[in-house]
Amino acid sequence: MLFRQLEYFVAVAREKHFARAAAACYVSQPALSAAIAKLERELNVTLINRGHNYEGLTPEGERLVVWAKRILAEQDAFKAEVAAVQSGITGTLRLGTEPTASTTLALPVAAFCGAHPLAKVQVRSRLSAQTLLRQLREFELDAAISHFAPEDRESLQVVPLYQERYVLLASGDQLMPQTHTMTWAEAAQLPLALLTPDMRIRQLIDSVFAESGVVVTPQVETDSVASLYAHVGVGEWASIVPHTWLRAMPVIGRTRAVRLVAPDARAQVSVAIHAATPGSIAARAFVNAATGLSLDAFFDQPLPTEPEHHVR
Numbered sequence: 001m002l003f004r005q006l007e008y009f010v011a012v013a014r015e016k017h018f019a020r021a022a023a024a025c026y027v028s029q030p031a032l033s034a035a036i037a038k039l040e041r042e043l044n045v046t047l048i049n050r051g052h053n054y055e056g057l058t059p060e061g062e063r064l065v066v067w068a069k070r071i072l073a074e075q076d077a078f079k080a081e082v083a084a085v086q087s088g089i090t091g092t093l094r095l096g097t098e099p100t101a102s103t104t105l106a107l108p109v110a111a112f113c114g115a116h117p118l119a120k121v122q123v124r125s126r127l128s129a130q131t132l133l134r135q136l137r138e139f140e141l142d143a144a145i146s147h148f149a150p151e152d153r154e155s156l157q158v159v160p161l162y163q164e165r166y167v168l169l170a171s172g173d174q175l176m177p178q179t180h181t182m183t184w185a186e187a188a189q190l191p192l193a194l195l196t197p198d199m200r201i202r203q204l205i206d207s208v209f210a211e212s213g214v215v216v217t218p219q220v221e222t223d224s225v226a227s228l229y230a231h232v233g234v235g236e237w238a239s240i241v242p243h244t245w246l247r248a249m250p251v252i253g254r255t256r257a258v259r260l261v262a263p264d265a266r267a268q269v270s271v272a273i274h275a276a277t278p279g280s281i282a283a284r285a286f287v288n289a290a291t292g293l294s295l296d297a298f299f300d301q302p303l304p305t306e307p308e309h310h311v312r
Helices: 003-015 018-025 029-043 059-087 106-115 129-137 200-211 225-233 281-291 295-299
Strands: 048-050 054-057 092-097 120-124 143-146 156-171 181-183 193-195 220-222 239-242 255-261 266-274
Touching: 003 018, 003 029, 003 059, 018 029, 054 059, 092 129, 092 281, 106 120, 106 281, 129 143, 129 266, 143 281, 156 225, 156 281, 156 295, 193 200, 193 225, 193 239, 220 225, 225 239, 266 281
Parallel strands: 092 120, 092 143, 181 255, 193 220
Antiparallel strands: 048 054, 143 266, 156 239, 156 255, 156 266
């Protein structure tokens, strides 16, 4: 069995098409098909249901693709470990995040790149919670920053980074003068623009509203942080965002931020990598860089533009 055969097999499982898999692997389709056929002979099993076209994996194929992804990830990790001994950490760290952390991940990325200047970082944001977990478990991501519920932690190493609290963003016309706090029940009465329900932060927000005895139906839903801010900026909608966003994306114009209370909801944001050992050296280095930042203390500092009544 060769690594190349496993790469071709994983590509077919991913693309669900022999020609596209061959193109992704930069080989001819006959060469790819011959390599997979040889793999099947060596294992004495049929891995792919074939008709005129790809018709899915067999049960044996479904099991092998899990092992193949892990074997290939360990191969890449070994190569990176050898290279790191010679010249430091190089290559590309594949970092996933959901929107709640997309405005704060520049801090751990800067720490990682400062410690490892030859490394690169590829960020995949706007991922749903389910997609992020799947890609991390299937070695399509090296690390991820997100909310991780207890049931999410299977096969992952999860390390806390900071706690986020929540603020309401709204036009000054929608708020009482000198108001610095608002209850969640009061916020539910405003026309809301929120992130889409597949995002973990939206699920957390909905659960806090439910705890407050209200159900909200936002008029606008978006999968983009920038779009959310734009909708709030026109003055027609309010939104609920983590307090950490205010440092990277400060409010401007007539938009104001007020702290949400009753309840004082908080959620843990963590960094996670695959629990397989020894795993990716770049992923381990990123966790070390991220956890050395004391982000809770950093986000508790007053905002430069609002020294007297920052959101706490």
